[in-house]
Amino acid sequence: MSDKDNTFSTGQIKKISECHSSLGKNNQLAAPKLQRWKDLNQAIIDWMNNDAIEETSIAIAEKNNFQFYDEIQKKILSNLFSKYRELYPKKDTEFEFSYITKDTTQVINNEEYAITSHFTYSYNDGVSTEFVKLKTAHDPDPSLIDRAILTKFRKDNEEYITAALEKNELQDIELVDNPDAIIEQHFEILKSYITNRQKRNPGDHCSICNMASRCGQFPLINSDKITNRVREVKISKTNLVKLNNCERRAAWNVQYGIPREDFVEFETESTATKFHTYTQQMLVNNQNFLDVKNIDLFNDLTTDEEATLRENLFKKYSELITKLKEYKNLKITDSEYQLGFTCIVDGVSTKDGEVIEKKVATIFMGKADLVGRADGVPIIVELKTRPEIPEDLLEAQLYALGASLILRTEEVIVLHVYSLNDQTFNKERRFELSELDSVKKKFIEISKKPASWLPFDALSTRYTIGDWCQYCEFKTTCSEYR
Ligand code: SF4
Numbered sequence: 001m002s003d004k005d006n007t008f009s010t011g012q013i014k015k016i017s018e019c020h021s022s023l024g025k026n027n028q029l030a031a032p033k034l035q036r037w038k039d040l041n042q043a044i045i046d047w048m049n050n051d052a053i054e055e056t057s058i059a060i061a062e063k064n065n066f067q068f069y070d071e072i073q074k075k076i077l078s079n080l081f082s083k084y085r086e087l088y089p090k091k092d093t094e095f096e097f098s099y100i101t102k103d104t105t106q107v108i109n110n111e112e113y114a115i116t117s118h119f120t121y122s123y124n125d126g127v128s129t130e131f132v133k134l135k136t137a138h139d140p141d142p143s144l145i146d147r148a149i150l151t152k153f154r155k156d157n158e159e160y161i162t163a164a165l166e167k168n169e170l171q172d173i174e175l176v177d178n179p180d181a182i183i184e185q186h187f188e189i190l191k192s193y194i195t196n197r198q199k200r201n202p203g204d205h206c207s208i209c210n211m212a213s214r215c216g217q218f219p220l221i222n223s224d225k226i227t228n229r230v231r232e233v234k235i236s237k238t239n240l241v242k243l244n245n246c247e248r249r250a251a252w253n254v255q256y257g258i259p260r261e262d263f264v265e266f267e268t269e270s271t272a273t274k275f276h277t278y279t280q281q282m283l284v285n286n287q288n289f290l291d292v293k294n295i296d297l298f299n300d301l302t303t304d305e306e307a308t309l310r311e312n313l314f315k316k317y318s319e320l321i322t323k324l325k326e327y328k329n330l331k332i333t334d335s336e337y338q339l340g341f342t343c344i345v346d347g348v349s350t351k352d353g354e355v356i357e358k359k360v361a362t363i364f365m366g367k368a369d370l371v372g373r374a375d376g377v378p379i380i381v382e383l384k385t386r387p388e389i390p391e392d393l394l395e396a397q398l399y400a401l402g403a404s405l406i407l408r409t410e411e412v413i414v415l416h417v418y419s420l421n422d423q424t425f426n427k428e429r430r431f432e433l434s435e436l437d438s439v440k441k442k443f444i445e446i447s448k449k450p451a452s453w454l455p456f457d458a459l460s461t462r463y464t465i466g467d468w469c470q471y472c473e474f475k476t477t478c479s480e481y482r
């Protein structure tokens with residue numbers, strides 16, 4: 001067995017593959033959803049190890065592990081617990097629950113490294129063993145590297161199962177045809193990490209990363225350093241807009257992970273998404289985007305689209321270029337780029353069911369459509385296929401402050417281009433030092449809201465009823481708990 005420090009779980013390898021910097025020391029990310037998983041796991045262990053009659057062992061496990069949660073989260077936990085008991089009723093088998101793993105090792109730079117696939121439980125009936133991964137997410141499939149490790153080290157009397165509680169089913173973990181190649185590929189990811197552990201690669205994964213307040217991508221705006229005693233909350237641009245209308249709606253998304261009522265497994269790519277994707281492909285690092293011949297190349301990207309849609313997309317793109325012509329020396333260097341910052345204010349937390357005072361860091365983040373420079377000044381271009389709404393100002397402020405901090409500049413342009421069916425128009429906002437300073441103050445005020453949300457108590461957040469309720473993803477649950 002390799003040295004503990006050289007052991008990486010398959011989950012850690014996934015994080016490394018997205019961004020090296022994302023693997024860091026644990027901090028106090030306010031993540032009741034993760035805590036719920038741990039408490040559900042402990043309830044299952046307590047129930048399995050209690051020989052009392054079924055009703056009593058269930059009641060004791062629920063009391064010991066779910067008591068500090070509010071009614072909504074208790075209901076979620078009890079429901080998942082009952083689904084597990086249905087899938088795996090108590091049997092006369094040997095039950096294990098600690099550090100059940102399968103490892104693959106390789107020597108890198110004269111040291112042994114291991115990649116480890118973890119199981120939550122195992123059941124042994126004396127003849128064969130069932131290894132179980134407990135999953136509560138909508139997408140319960142184990143990763144490719146998990147499946148490769150299991151394929152390579154599987155013994156004849158072993159079965160590998162995922163207990164997919166959201167889907168209410170037990171799923172056999174599918175083995176793979178080429179485990180060695182997959183394992184090798186993942187050790188290459190590990191090698192690249194060992195050579196440069198700090199490499200930062202912002203992307204969609206920032207929204208689920210525990211290092212966001214420390215990696216430098218989302219700088220602190222009102223403090224020099226952050227300690228491990230600070231509780232953290234992450235607010236995406238979409239949730240920032242929701243927070244503006246109703247705290248409960250934002251909090252249930254970002255802090256409590258309350259299941260959404262509008263969950264859809266597959267969504268067709270909308271015209272707006274297509275326009276974004278093709279435009280980004282055309283503009284990033286393209287010095288010639290103003291040339292007529294270059295504009296025509298847009299049509300080469302859309303050959304698979306239906307004729308009317310193609311025409312519509314091309315019209316929007318040509319009109320966008322006309323708007324961009326107004327900027328001298330414009331260079332677009334990146335797309336879907338994460339910008340934001342971190343504010344630390346006084347707030348609350350809970351300890352053993354009691355409310356305590358605690359500093360809370362809120363990390364505001366959003367993905368800018370296009371970023372670059374116009375005559376040396378940082379510019380962010382946001383592509384909208386809907387009319388202007390008041391919240392676009394909030395978005396512009398988030399990007400402007402984020403860009404000024406990470407690029408250390410005192411001027412930022414945010415340009416919204418509205419590509420509607422009958423016209424294209426734009427709105428430019430220039431932020432200089434005094435504007436950036438008021439944006440900073442505004443966001444410090446906003447961050448007092450998440451700082452007041454009590455972990456474990458989803459009902460501690462204020463709610464505001466309004467027109468927005470009709471589109472809310474928690475409509476039914478919310479009205480039940482008002
Ligand atoms: S927040 Fe993003 S850039 Fe920073 S460490 Fe995490 S994944 Fe990397």
Ligand code: SF4
Nearest residue numbers: 246249464469472478
């Ligand atoms: S239904 Fe309305 S009040 Fe309730 S969380 Fe949603 S937006 Fe807020």
